[in-house]
Amino acid sequence: METVWYCLVSLMIAAYVLLDGFDLGAGIIHLWVARNDAERRQVIGTIGPVWDGNEVWLLAAGGTLYFAFPALYASGFSGFYLPLMIVLWLLILRGISIEFRGQVPGPIWAPAWDFLFCVSSALLAVFFGAALGNVVRGVPLDANGYFFEPLWTNFRLGPNSGILDWYTILTGLTAFFALGMHGALWVAMKTTEAVNERALWLARRFWWGVGALTVLITLLTFRVQPQVLNNLREHPWGLIFPALAIAGFLGTRRFLTRHDDGRAFLSSCAYLAGMLTSVVFGLYPYVLPASTNPEYSLTIYNAKAGEYGLRIGLFWWLIGMALVAGYFTYVYRHFAGKVKPGAGYEEH
């Protein structure tokens, strides 16, 4: 049962990354691809009606993690106290910059929010990437299963690590490029004219960054977290996950050159899904490895909730997800099609 919930929580996190990933990415490229107010309204218009629903995946995944693996939630959230508080502040600033930019006309109001939207989105991508890097690398858990990491120490790995070290900075940068590309492909798919062209141009440039960093981070991960190679050696079928990532990555290029924006975006989804599932597969059964003493590590076995709760949870979770699939299909269909310059996300 704990393995089932490990997969389901991972699935929800993956849904969050694929969906909120494109609106975070749209934020990263916002100021680059949209040069005037009409174009910026166009970019905001591509994510306006859906970003909030996408962000709910973070809350829902967090809540599900909370009830399925309470010890992990407690340890991870209190240990990553400082970066999580910064993430919260960034989420607040980003949310209001999307919602408030259209409220007041004039040359000052909207550009200020555009800037904030761009900066907060970029920093969030870096923080989320660094967070994943921290989980893969392991944290200095004590015998009670708690830890507290400062934002940085000496930027080296080891038991005295901080949130940011050379490895997690690289994972943060990888996330920045990967979500930037993802967002550029979304914006390209959903827009016309100049914004569409600039987004495609940017996606092609980001693609190279994604490729270089992916290779680098993969090689480093094998060294930083030996469990990944062990799992692949013991269960070679797990190679399908990195294979999915590679296929997605190559597919992105292929469809970009063919000007098939829709498939290029889907390929990027496959890349992100492949990367995440590779991590999920590689870490199993660890959920938070200890860099101090391997015995202190949190696994799905010592972090899980009671058996009855997990079983009954499955019941309502499946009903809930069926409903959610319905809402999302309906909403994305309703707002399907391209957004033209100036036709933004405004009060009616």
Place this chain on the structure above:
Amino acid sequence: MDEALTVHRLHFAFTITFHYLFPQLTMGLALLIVILKTIALRTGNAHFNEAARFWGRIFAINFALGVVTGIPMEFQFGTNWAAFSKAAGGVIGQTLAMEGVFSFFLESSFLGLFLFGEKRLGPRGHWLAAFLVFLGSWLSGYFIVATNAWMQHPVGFTTGPNGELFLASFWALLLNPWAIWQYLHTMIGAVITGCFVMASVGAFYLLSGRHEEYGRTFVKTGVVVGLLATVLQLFPTGDRQGKMVATHQPATLAAMEGLFESQDGAPLALIGQPDVKEKRLDNPILIPRALSFLTHRRWMAMVRGLDQFPRENWPDQIPLLYYSYHVMVGLGTIFIAIMAVAAWLQWRGKLFASRAMLWVLMLALPFPYIANTAGWMTAELGRQPWLIYGLMRTAKGVSPQVSAGNALFTLIGFMGLYLVLGILFLFLVYRQIDRGPAPVTAEQGA
């Protein structure tokens, strides 16, 4: 008191208090918007559609702030209250996760359709979108109240070998009797805020001679629904909630009422100052035997005072608890009076001409917010010194590795950020009110 504990408590108290300023209006307004949309659908009168659209714009700003200030609440269970989360996550994680899965997705999906899809959805579809936003927000309220109710009155769990709590009965958790009365009391509190806000804006329009047709609609809707809600808030929901406290948290009741000594035929203190050192209520105005009657429906019944409970089980902020409770009840009573007089004037056809009454309605705006906040302070301070009543002390629930200094830093960070959010909110809502509803003739071009 432990310094870190104090800071963590203030951290949660501050962020939840600020957060709840927004959802109470969201939930109250969601119902009122559905009412306006229903009238529009039934009568085909475009006036009510435009009224709903106007409130939809304010709803959107309010909702956005509710969302962004709500995310920190879920996070804080883990960041600041890790020991509590580790022990109880298997139980209350259920209701918190269900809130995300069943309410937030519903709300967020249909809010976009409600705000931007009116033309394409048509009148019935748009009504449905409004209804689903209402349903999502009210479901969300239930899951959160069920979570709180479990901390007030834990049910349906077993205790594991290391003190962790396991869920033993899903339906006991969801249908906790405490949750049902607390939910109704909380939601009607939200409706009261919605009604006062709507009536206040309407009164503002009438007094300043602008958008008068809409002003009359807003005042009338606010007063009619408001009278019903203020009465229901006292009876049965407030009364039953009080009985819950009397039955399951008798020490809390004694502290709320400032009753230090057990007595037969206990009096109800309308006003007075609890003096914890001397263990008495200073300068009280008392209604003889009323507390016994309200609690047990018998004038001479014995009500247990704080002297019946060991000192370490007394709530640790008795004066604050006592004042919060009295502010809530006092304001609740005044609300009934305001709404009753306004409804009577309305019935006699004199309300819109009575400038004095309109002034009262306009200036009443902040008070339901104060009453709702005081109500939650009563619930949360009343639960002390327990985090989970009878099971886990608040002091045992904090994150062991998060120091007072770090928590103080982020608390001050939140205060600064929320100050900015509060100013932005007032500025943007004022602009919408100043702009007002569009005249019905221009509405089709909007």
